[in-house]
Amino acid sequence: MKMILSLLVLTVLALALAACTPSEPSNTLTPQPTRTGALKPYTGLASSVTPSPTNAATVTPLPSATPTPRTHVVRAKEDLWGIALRYGLSLEDLLTANPTVDPRFLSIGANLMIPAPLYTPTPDAANPPLPTPVGMDLVTPVCYPSREGGLWCFTTAVNGQEFSIEALSAAIRLYDQGSGKILSQTAYAPLNLVPPGGVMALSAYFPAPAPVTFDITAELLTALPVPPAAGRFLAVQQPGTDIEISADGLSAVASGTFQLSDAQAAASRIQAAAIAYDSQGRVTGIRRWESLEPLSGSASVDFQFTVYATGGAIDRVVVLVEAYP
Incomplete structure (x- = not known):
């Protein structure tokens, strides 16, 4: 009898323990249906233009700037040499750009073509210019x-x-x-x-x-x-040179005659310059004069031109001259 009671107690305890044990969740995966067919790559819209291959090593040059000439309106007290100097040109370059202009008769209000520089030398340390x-x-x-x-x-x-x-x-x-x-x-x-x-x-x-x-x-x-x-220069004489300075000292007129020292020589061009100085000996103005008329033998050429003061009043004027064969 006692044995039967013991078996019953053990059975009840076993059932109680089984009821308190937590159950593991089920992780069974449901298989997805298998898709049939083959994938095709997307090629995009059809292009009507076939692009040209680009060479990465080739650089497309930028358009180069073209020198643009400008114009200058002649004002009072200006001459061609001063205008050329203002724009960094030689007198020959300015005359070439304005073939119809007479340097001896420059009109106020005339339009001069100022050529653009055509060449800029490249510095070379091995060959100094x-x-x-x-x-x-x-x-x-x-x-x-x-x-x-x-x-x-x-x-x-x-x-x-x-x-x-x-x-x-x-x-x-x-x-x-x-x-x-x-x-x-x-x-x-x-x-x-x-x-x-x-x-x-x-x-x-x-x-x-x-x-x-x-x-x-x-x-x-x-x-x-x-x-x-x-033999690039010819000696020139100045038989007579007159300088007339204005009362205010702002201008001076140089006039006179040039003549070759050698009566057997012939000059194709004569250039002169009037350099004005103030009372302290400082340069206050420069004016250039040129004659393209041939000169030979004992003949002479007359000149007259005006130099203007840029700074102080003019105290004296020196006239220099040179001639070319």
């Missing part, structure tokens, strides 16, 4: 403001050599005290020849807007000796 200039003394430059807001700057070169010098030019540099920038322009002489002991003025123009307060220096760029037997 400028020879070493012959030693000359340069006077400290002076500058005067122009009506357009620019600056006209002048310096003077003294030939202390025993031979003549030609192709004279200098660099005039301005250090702007306001901005700290350095501006530079090339100054040219109105004539080519500087005889031994001679003095030649050079001028340069700085376009607007020009600095108001600045430091200024000058450096000789070119000055070449003239070979004695070169």
Whole structure:
């Protein structure tokens, strides 16, 4: 009997324990139906234009800028040499661009074609473009403001050599005290020849807007000796030269006669320059004159032209001349 009771108790306990045990959730996956057929790649819309292959190494060049000429309207007190100097041109280039213009009769209001620069040399350290200039003394430059807001700057070169010098030019540099920038322009002489002991003025123009307060220096760029037997220049005499300075000192008229020193020589061109100085000996104005009429023998050519003061009042005027065979 006791054995039967013991078996019953064990059975009841086993059923109670089974009821308290947590059941594990079922993780059986339901298989998805298998799709039939084959995938086809999407090729996009059909193109009507077949693109050309591009070579990554080929660079398409940008269009180059074409130099554009401009015009200049002649105003009172201007001459061709001063206009050419303003735009950084030679007088020959300006005359070539304006073949119908007579340099001796320049009309106020005339339109001049200013050619664009056609060539800019590439600096080459192995082959410097400028020879070493012959030693000359340069006077400290002076500058005067122009009506357009620019600056006209002048310096003077003294030939202390025993031979003549030609192709004279200098660099005039301005250090702007306001901005700290350095501006530079090339100054040219109105004539080519500087005889031994001679003095030649050079001028340069700085376009607007020009600095108001600045430091200024000058450096000789070119000055070449003239070979004695070169024969590029002819000696010229000035039998008579008259200088008439206006009462206010703002202009002066130079007139006179030129004649070749050698009666057997013949000149194809004569150039002259009137250099005006103020009472302190500083250059205040330059004017250039040219005659393309042939001159030979004992014949003479008359000249008359006006030089204007850019800075101080004119105190004296020096007329220089050179002739070419």
